[in-house]
Amino acid sequence: xxxxxxAILEEMQHLTPGKGVALTTDFLLTMSGIGLPMVYVSNxxxxxxxxxxxxxxxxxxxxxxxxxxxxxxxxxxxxxxxDACIAAxxxxxxxxxxxxxxxIYRGTYGLKRAAIHLIVQAxxxxxxxxxxxxxxxxxxxxxxxxxxxxxxxxxxxLERIAIKQKTKRYDLLCPFGTPTRSNVVQFIRTERDxxxxxxxxxxxxxxxxxxxxxxxxxxxxxxAQAPKRPKRKPLGKPTSDDLGNAFTNFxxxxxxx
Numbered sequence: 001x002x003x004x005x006x007a008i009l010e011e012m013q014h015l016t017p018g019k020g021v022a023l024t025t026d027f028l029l030t031m032s033g034i035g036l037p038m039v040y041v042s043n044x045x046x047x048x049x050x051x052x053x054x055x056x057x058x059x060x061x062x063x064x065x066x067x068x069x070x071x072x073x074x075x076x077x078x079x080x081x082x083d084a085c086i087a088a089x090x091x092x093x094x095x096x097x098x099x100x101x102x103x104i105y106r107g108t109y110g111l112k113r114a115a116i117h118l119i120v121q122a123x124x125x126x127x128x129x130x131x132x133x134x135x136x137x138x139x140x141x142x143x144x145x146x147x148x149x150x151x152x153x154x155x156x157x158l159e160r161i162a163i164k165q166k167t168k169r170y171d172l173l174c175p176f177g178t179p180t181r182s183n184v185v186q187f188i189r190t191e192r193d194x195x196x197x198x199x200x201x202x203x204x205x206x207x208x209x210x211x212x213x214x215x216x217x218x219x220x221x222x223x224a225q226a227p228k229r230p231k232r233k234p235l236g237k238p239t240s241d242d243l244g245n246a247f248t249n250f251x252x253x254x255x256x257x
Contacts, residue, residue, distance in 0.1 A: 007031065009040035021049040028061050047175035065176050070110030078105065081112060085119055092123060094133045103136060107143045109158045114151045121147050 009031065016023045024046065031038050050062050071078040082101040086093050093100060108114040121142035122134045129138075142148055154172060161167045 005036055007036050007038045009038065012040050012042040013046040019049070021046070021053065025050070025053060025057055025061065029057070032060060043171065044173060044175055045171045048170045048173075051175055062176075067174060067176060073102070073105045073110065078110060081115070085115070089119070089123075089134070092126075092133045093119075095136050099136065100139075103139045107139065107155065108151070109155045111151075111155070114155065117151060118142055118148060121145055 009028075012024055012028070015027060028038075028040060031040075047062065047065070051058055053061075071081070079101065082097065082104065085104075086097065086100070095103075104115050104118060107118050118139065119134070122138040124147070125138040125141040125145070126132065126134050143152060157167060157169050157172055161169075161173060167173050
């Protein structure tokens with residue numbers, strides 16, 4: 001058998017703690033000097049650090065980057081991922097698939113690790129309501145929960161980066177200047193406009209109107225809620241007088257016939 005060996009180095013950003021990158025640079029240059037074809041994987045933080053090295057290092061280490069972006073909201077890969085999550089839930093997701101996919105993407109920016117964590121926290125919210133299935137409102141509650149806080153601040157910063165193209169969070173900003181896909185930017189802008197419109201609408205409501213709006217659950221998935229039959233008020237146990245009056249009325253009606 002013939003072939004060419006390939007070295008793949010994973011999580012290189014953890015090789016050097018702190019802000020230094022000298023050890024990582026020396027290690028990668030040593031590996032490249034061996035002559036073996038090599039691919040190393042890192043996050044944006046290490047990319048920014050390597051670009052601050054001298055040109056003799058950057059030309060060897062970051063000359064041919066391959067950026068892995070989150071999946072687009074309408075992509076087949078994202079649809080397959082959502083289908084896999086729904087299948088793994090074993091019937092615990094009771095929301096229309098398209099709506100569920102939209103809400104998960106909106107709360108995660110398409111990051112799969114965040115998506116799994118958000119779904120898990122949505123189920124935690126459902127269990128706190130004595131339910132064993134996830135509704136749309138559970139996703140909203142999970143998004144604003146303290147358990148999802150670290151993901152939430154990253155997602156909201158990524159949304160700002162997609163629109164403004166600038167940030168102080170270098171760990172979330174691509175160091176190679178690749179523009180964000182237009183369909184993702186359009187998705188983020190549409191969601192931002194919808195949130196602003198909803199917030200303005202709720203602020204304009206009176207206290208009574210807010211209670212009515214809340215009771216109607218217009219912000220949740222109504223399809224997930226099973227219709228409830230109205231309960232009839234019990235008639236109570238009849239007294240002796242009630243039985244006597246009923247017998248008299250029945251007898252009088254028969255006399256009239």
